[in-house]
Amino acid sequence: MVRVILVGSSGRMGRAIADAAKAGDAVKIVAGVDLYKIDCDFPVFDTPDQCDVEADCVIDFSNPSVTFGVIEMCKRLGTPLVMATTGLDQERQDALQKLSESVAVFTSANMSLGVNLLIRLSKMAAAMLEGAFDIEIIERHHNQKLDAPSGTALAIADAINDTLKEKDTYVYDRQSRREKRDPHEIGISAVRGGNIVGEHEVLFAGRDEIISLTHRATSREVFAVGALKAAEFMAGKAAGRYNMNDLIDSIVQ
Numbered sequence: 001m002v003r004v005i006l007v008g009s010s011g012r013m014g015r016a017i018a019d020a021a022k023a024g025d026a027v028k029i030v031a032g033v034d035l036y037k038i039d040c041d042f043p044v045f046d047t048p049d050q051c052d053v054e055a056d057c058v059i060d061f062s063n064p065s066v067t068f069g070v071i072e073m074c075k076r077l078g079t080p081l082v083m084a085t086t087g088l089d090q091e092r093q094d095a096l097q098k099l100s101e102s103v104a105v106f107t108s109a110n111m112s113l114g115v116n117l118l119i120r121l122s123k124m125a126a127a128m129l130e131g132a133f134d135i136e137i138i139e140r141h142h143n144q145k146l147d148a149p150s151g152t153a154l155a156i157a158d159a160i161n162d163t164l165k166e167k168d169t170y171v172y173d174r175q176s177r178r179e180k181r182d183p184h185e186i187g188i189s190a191v192r193g194g195n196i197v198g199e200h201e202v203l204f205a206g207r208d209e210i211i212s213l214t215h216r217a218t219s220r221e222v223f224a225v226g227a228l229k230a231a232e233f234m235a236g237k238a239a240g241r242y243n244m245n246d247l248i249d250s251i252v253q
């Protein structure tokens with residue numbers, strides 16, 4: 001059984017992961033890190049530096065304010081990290097890259113297998129439609145989400161851009177511009193409301209035809225299941241960078 005330290009254990013995703021782990025027998029949550037305390041059957045520490053529990057992997061679904069602490073904890077314990085927190089700035093991305101020189105680091109803005117299929121389909125569509133279709137990404141999330149646009153919307157845009165022969169620029173805010181749409185741009189729009197778990201739509205708008213690819217998560221369980229699979233995959237891995245493509249490849253092999 002893979003032993004996991006869960007950072008952000010009292011949050012929406014933390015609770016979903018603890019429930020999913022309890023429902024299966026592959027992963028056991030041995031400790032949590034969270035400033036906020038709820039009833040649970042593992043010890044929860046206020047900060048990562050207080051956590052000295054032996055584990056096979058750390059899963060982080062919390063907030064960028066704790067990222068450096070999590071990195072230090074993984075270095076100190078020599079434990080692989082599954083980093084799922086979004087909205088990390090360049091300094092934090094660089095620190096994760098540095099960490100990966102000594103421990104295994106898995107990052108994914110979206111732990112759902114379905115979204116990763118959406119990314120692959122979007123790349124295929126972009127390769128076929130380049131030049132003739134405008135690309136817009138629309139993401140919708142609940143009204144408590146802090147970062148915008150979502151990490152997943154940016155990951156989809158980056159994957160599409162990697163595929164394009166001529167690179168596009170990203171446009172987030174049309175309200176501040178009074179000019180026609182440039183064909184070499186990807187528009188990214190964020191919608192926030194209610195308790196929408198997470199929706200990503202990639203729109204390819206051409207002359208007289210529109211292709212729309214959509215992924216809709218109806219429960220946080222999809223991310224929880226993906227994160228637990230990532231923890232299983234990462235236990236015992238050598239130092240380096242890993243992502244959802246490595247996990248999917250290991251499943252379909």
Ligand SMILES: NC(=O)c1ccc[n+]([C@@H]2O[C@H](COP(=O)([O-])OP(=O)(O)OC[C@H]3O[C@@H](n4cnc5c(N)ncnc54)[C@H](O)[C@@H]3O)[C@@H](O)[C@H]2O)c1
Binds near residue numbers: 034
């Ligand atoms: N990669 C994915 O698939 C995926 C899916 C869903 C959410 N997320 C990301 O995961 C993160 C958490 O999402 P959520 O909806 O569970 O948020 P949430 O606000 O419900 O939970 C965050 C938890 O982190 C704790 N926390 C915040 N700052 C802390 C600190 N400095 N020290 C200790 N604990 C701290 C909070 O007390 C809270 O319990 C967000 O960045 C979100 O975008 C990623």
